[in-house]
Amino acid sequence: MIRVKGHLIVKVSICALSLTSCASLKKSTTRKTTTTPASANNNHRVEFIDGIATNRHTHNTNNYNNRDISISKNITRGSANLENAQSWQFKYAQLLDVPVEDVLNYKLYNFIEEWWGTPYRLGGKTRDGIDCSGFVNTLMNTVFQMGLTGNSTNLFTQVKRLPVHDLHEGDLVFFKIHHKRISHVGIYLENDKFVHASTSNGVMISDLKEPYWKKYFAGGGRL
Structure with missing residues (x-):
């Protein structure tokens, strides 16, 4: 009888130890799978493709x-x-x-980054104030060595027209805002986003899908 009881006590102890170990493992595993980078935004999670290493x-x-x-x-x-x-x-x-x-x-x-928030100024070409075509010309000349000049209307005549889904980084996007002719220009980045010098907020990034820009969008093109 003592052996049976002892045997039972050993089995119960082993089971208790096993349950404790599983619980600890589960907690440890949970912590590993739910950890996210501190810099990640819950609404804009950055996704990565495993196995690709270039x-x-x-x-x-x-x-x-x-x-x-x-x-x-x-x-x-x-x-x-x-x-x-x-x-x-x-x-x-x-x-x-x-x-x-x-x-x-x-x-x-x-x-x-250096020009972000620079206020809009018609005819301006410095960080004290710059207009849309001045910003496009300065960026394209500095980053892409394009040697551009001219206002938004002039630039529109120089590009090869492309549908939005064919636009790539460095292409130009044009708008007719309260005019029958081209009156605004920006530089396409990615995912329908473009950088430009807006009259209201200066140099910033906007989205072609936003109702305002979608309403006045006149086309995009490549130099």
């Missing part, structure tokens, strides 16, 4: 439409190497609502 270590330029595009160094695609991404990439990935590994053009986004 290292960029020494080559810092790329070419698109005959434009030299500066690429950030040491950027690795893949969720296992997110620590290599820079804070500016996370910032603009959220603003554009795109994966962080798609935001690579450091020269472009550094330019936007």
